[in-house]
Structures are given as structure tokens and as C-alpha cells.
Amino acid sequence: MVEVPTLTTPRFTMRSLRREDAAAMFPTMADEQQALYLTRPKFESEEELRDWFAAPEWPGRTWIAVGASGEVAGRFVAVPGHGGDETHGPVFEIGYIVAMHAQGQGIARECSQALIDHLWSEGARKLTAEVDTRNTPSVRLLESLGFTREAHLREHEATHIGMCDVYWYGKLRSD
Template sequence: MFLRPIDPVVDGAALHTIFGNPECCTWLPEPAFASIADTIAKLKHWNSGFEKTSWAVAASPNGPALGRIALYNTGDDPDVWEAACMISPAARGQNLAARALSHAIGYLFETTTARRIFADIDPDNIASIRVFEKLGFTREGQLRGTWNTHIGIRDSVIYGLMKTDPQPDIGPAPIVIA
């Protein structure tokens, strides 16, 4: 597995298999994007804003993106970051999200002053909950009615990981391409 910086234009079509798929986008605030151009536009928007640390997950250095890993600072506190991941349906079941996130989290803790990373997950998104629990995140609470999404008002389950928390070894690290 390889991690490389997202290139919205190059990775847009491959990532549209996620962001254009209504089932994959169930737990996102917005519905699936209608076109590859819409996916590319959203990736450009994310990369030009607060998401300076996002990567494509790929099987080979120049291979198509199988998913996206993002760590971003929401601006409230420079030492508190949020984590997110999406893996294409065809690539699920290979532990890619956990392995890629584990590496990205380690990188963030080593290269920044981050002290805490959290994940804001819909309580019905069992797959994401399992990934973050596998990585040592602790369920910290549930916020009721916090998201107004395309499927209605939804709760959030907050999972957190402190820099000082034990981080499990979940398998071989990805190869990172700068």
C-alpha cells in the first residue's frame, strides 16, 4: 500500500467511485456528487482550505486512488485535529483505512504539536467506528442532533486519541510518496 498527496485532477475519477456513490456517502453531510467534475471541485476545495494533510491510498505508486485519508485542524485549537477516511467499496476488507490512518496519525504526532486527534462519526456508521476503535481511539460521547445532513438530523459519536495514548501495531506501514 502507498500513500501519496491527493491530486484532485489525477485522483478525481478514481475517488468518484466513493464520492459519487450514494451508499458510500450515506454518513456524509452532503449527498453523493453527481459527476467526476463535482468530485474534482470538492477535492480542490478541501485541499485549498484547511485540509493540508490528505493522502490518496493506492496499491502502487502511480496506481489509482483506492481511498482518501485526511487529517485536518479545524482552527479552534492548533493542537487538536480531526481524522477522516474513505475507502472504495472494491478495496474494503484489506485493513487499508486502519493501516493508512495509523501511519498518518503517527506522522502528525511526530511532526506537529498535535496533542489530540478526534473522529466525528455517525453512530450508525459501524465500519468507521470499528476502524477508529482498532486504532486505539476512545469513545468520548455522543452529541445529539448535531448534523443536518442529506438524510436528516443526525447524532455524532466522538472518538478521541491523545498523543500519550498507546497506539496499537496494526500491520505493515504504507510506503509514503512525498
């Protein structure tokens, strides 16, 4: 298992995932509207979400953003991506979901930037993100963070709502 170092932002501590984080994120992940852009349907129980968070075969790392009050604000991930190597540097795909009670406060931007800075410090060459083309807030976020839309993949992802078009975004360390 790859280490998940603690990251800090002006408002949040981003720490490794804990068992009790499933309870904090469950209201968001169990909401039909919030789960719309997930590849799977909403979660039906905290146990189901806990198992998904802790899936041993998942190759990524998870950070949980926690505010000064101790309240969980979101989940941020980095997963090894295609095209990384020891000579040129690793590639990571990033992802995020902000707890619905905390949306609209700039949390995704603040914590994603901290994650991006950390991945650059680890030697990442490129970061990527895949987003449903209808997820306008996520598209705006990625573009505000300096990601470039590299592809529009039509009917690319089979999800619980059918086949979805996705945008593929990338950001080079040299950008």
C-alpha cells in the first residue's frame, strides 16, 4: 500500500482514509443527484460504501479533507495512470467529490490544487482527469486548475445511467 501523506491547505487537513469516513460521506454518496456522474449507482448502505472505499484491488490513494471543526468535506484521489514510467515520471489520474453540505465553497479547487502540488513534488510528469461531459461544475474546475481538454470520447463509459460521453483532461508539469 502506498503511503498517503497528510496535506494541508488554508482551511483543510487532507489525511488518509479512515473507516468512519464512510459514515461522513454516505449522505452524499447515497444521494441520487450526487451519484449521477459516478460509474455506479448511489450507495445503499454505509457498509457498502465502506467496502468500496477499502477495496483491496483499488490501486489509488485517497485523501479525506477535514475542516478545523473535524467535519469531513470531501474525498480526493490519485490513481496511477497510463503512460507513466521510471524514466519520464509517473502519470496520475485525479478525482474528487465534495460532501453535499459543503459544496459551493471552493473546497474542490483548494484541495485539488494541494493534491496537484503534492503529485508534482513526487515527480509526476502528467495528471489526467476523466469527466462526464454533462458535469459542468467539474469541467469548470478542471479548466480553472489549468487542465487542457485533450479528448471528447463519445459513448465511452458504461454507467448506471447508460453510455456516457466523457472529456479527457490533462495537465503537464511543464504547463
